[in-house]
Amino acid sequence: MQSALPIPARRWFAGAFVSLSLAMSAGAQQKATPPPTVPIVQVPPREKGVVLDGIVAVVNADVILESDVDEERRFENIQPYRGTPSEFSRDRAVQRLIDRTLILQQATIEADQIAVTDDELNKQMLTLRTDIPVCRQQYHCETDAGWEKYLAANGFTAQEFRDRWRKRMELLKLIEVRFRSGIHIDDSEIKDYYEKTMLPEYARQKIAPPKLETISPRIEEVLLQQRVGDLMRDWLQSLRAQGSVWIMRPGEVAP
Numbered sequence: 201m202q203s204a205l206p207i208p209a210r211r212w213f214a215g216a217f218v219s220l221s222l223a224m225s226a227g228a229q230q231k232a233t234p235p236p237t238v239p240i241v242q243v244p245p246r247e248k249g250v251v252l253d254g255i256v257a258v259v260n261a262d263v264i265l266e267s268d269v270d271e272e273r274r275f276e277n278i279q280p281y282r283g284t285p286s287e288f289s290r291d292r293a294v295q296r297l298i299d300r301t302l303i304l305q306q307a308t309i310e311a312d313q314i315a316v317t318d319d320e321l322n323k324q325m326l327t328l329r330t331d332i333p334v335c336r337q338q339y340h341c342e343t344d345a346g347w348e349k350y351l352a353a354n355g356f357t358a359q360e361f362r363d364r365w366r367k368r369m370e371l372l373k374l375i376e377v378r379f380r381s382g383i384h385i386d387d388s389e390i391k392d393y394y395e396k397t398m399l400p401e402y403a404r405q406k407i408a409p410p411k412l413e414t415i416s417p418r419i420e421e422v423l424l425q426q427r428v429g430d431l432m433r434d435w436l437q438s439l440r441a442q443g444s445v446w447i448m449r450p451g452e453v454a455p
Contacts, residue, residue: 253267262301
């Protein structure tokens with residue numbers, strides 16, 4: 201008897217935190233009235249061949265720049281659990297950055313609870329170096345030199361990537377503190393998911409299903425992620441409604 205999950209369910213576990221990112225990007229995409237003032241972005245004198253950074257959006261007076269969108273694109277390429285790679289969407293990236301900015305603004309209230317230690321960060325860095333296939337196979341990321349070479353190929357220094365990943369871990373901790381701890385999945389929900397979702401999928405793939413008692417913890421994790429995603433969408437809609445989100449359109453000039 202095979203105990204492995206069918207492909208759709210397995211992807212829930214491998215991409216658990218990716219679902220949170222998708223929930224963030226699925227928030228309401230309303231456009232609020234432009235703020236009265238926009239922080240001035242200081243840039244050095246223009247030199248030949250140098251492209252000046254531009255404002256993409258303003259979120260409660262925090263500025264999102266074109267370089268932030270580019271960093272989001274490069275960071276997305278390094279995600280080890282994002283499933284089948286898809287074409288980068290600038291619009292979706294901007295929405296993710298807006299949602300992330302809103303969450304980080306809230307995170308200052310719970311900073312002590314979401315702090316990430318160096319040991320926690322180092323463990324995840326080691327895991328990444330083995331979980332990203334191209335990193336392991338082509339760059340030999342088991343070595344520091346290989347890891348740094350892989351990051352450089354994606355436009356990051358080792359320290360830049362550590363800082364970015366630490367921020368990501370803090371966001372996930374905030375989500376854990378704010379949402380997951382208050383969610384309870386009862387046995388009837390697990391049984392219902394098993395019978396109505398998993399068994400038909402196993403039957404479609406002509407695979408013998410595992411017993412409910414052996415797969416219950418994994419089903420509970422799937423349902424938790426779904427519930428967190430729903431709560432995240434509602435929370436982000438509320439943050440957008442209460443705050444000020446202004447997205448620059450092509451040709452628009454900041455006031």
